[in-house]
Amino acid sequence: MANPDDLPSRAAAGDRAAFGELMRLSKTALFRMVRRYVGEDQEAWDLLQDTYAAAWISIGRYDPHRPFEAWIRTIALNKCRDWSRRRFVRRLVRSGVELSSPEALAVPDGAEPADEQMESSRRLARLNDAIGRLPPHLKAPLLLTAIEGRSQAEAAGILGVSVKAVETRVARARRKLSDALGDRPAAPAPE
Numbered sequence: 001m002a003n004p005d006d007l008p009s010r011a012a013a014g015d016r017a018a019f020g021e022l023m024r025l026s027k028t029a030l031f032r033m034v035r036r037y038v039g040e041d042q043e044a045w046d047l048l049q050d051t052y053a054a055a056w057i058s059i060g061r062y063d064p065h066r067p068f069e070a071w072i073r074t075i076a077l078n079k080c081r082d083w084s085r086r087r088f089v090r091r092l093v094r095s096g097v098e099l100s101s102p103e104a105l106a107v108p109d110g111a112e113p114a115d116e117q118m119e120s121s122r123r124l125a126r127l128n129d130a131i132g133r134l135p136p137h138l139k140a141p142l143l144l145t146a147i148e149g150r151s152q153a154e155a156a157g158i159l160g161v162s163v164k165a166v167e168t169r170v171a172r173a174r175r176k177l178s179d180a181l182g183d184r185p186a187a188p189a190p191e
Contacts, residue, residue: 006018007021007022007025007068008022008062008064008067008068009064011059011062011064011068012059012060012062012063012064014059014060019055019056019059022068022072023052026068026069026072027048027052029069029148030048030051030072030073030076031044031045031048032147032148033073033076033143033144033147033148034047034048034051034076034079034080036128036131036143036147037077037080037139037140037143038080038083038084038132039128039129039131039132043083047076047079047080047083048076050079051072051075051076051079052072054075054079055071055072055075058075067157070154070157070158073144073158074158074159074160077140077158077159080136080140081136084136126180126181127177127181130176130177130180130181131143131177133180134173134176134177137169138169138170138172138173138176139173140155140159141155141159141161141165141166141169141170141173142169142170142173142174142177144158144159144166145166145170146170146174152166152167152170
């Protein structure tokens with residue numbers, strides 16, 4: 001079996017098998033990140049395919065001394081940002097109800113889940129909706145650190161910003177989520 005450390009160099013040289021192995025090794029974590037960003041499974045799969053297609057097209061520009069995962073995540077984040085912009089424009093043009101809107105999500109699917117499952121689903125839907133409403137510059141660092149478990153330094157490298165910028169953006173994203181979800185304790189009443 002080939003040394004996995006050689007995969008990035010081989011892929012950068014145009015080795016399809018090496019690139020395929022890098023895809024296999026990275027696709028689960030990358031899908032989770034993209035899914036969290038866009039909030040829809042099918043859209044996430046489409047964006048994942050777009051990401052790998054774009055990566056293969058530009059493989060000649062990949063520096064194998066740079067971590068493949070950071071490079072592919074940067075491409076994926078750019079694809080997610082493009083998707084968000086296109087989605088926003090479509091909403092403006094259509095001005096109709098989105099499938100991910102609260103009205104559409106309130107339509108029952110016919111199943112009778114347990115009370116706990118319903119409450120958990122509601123909380124998760126509210127969280128996903130709140131994450132989806134975050135501006136991209138706050139959403140990306142939050143997903144990379146809080147959801148994907150990346151260090152702030154890794155997130156900074158992927159996003160091309162300073163560690164301090166990641167720290168600040170994650171804190172701001174968490175505050176926005178707390179506000180949106182009503183998780184912040186109420187301020188004491190003035191006496």
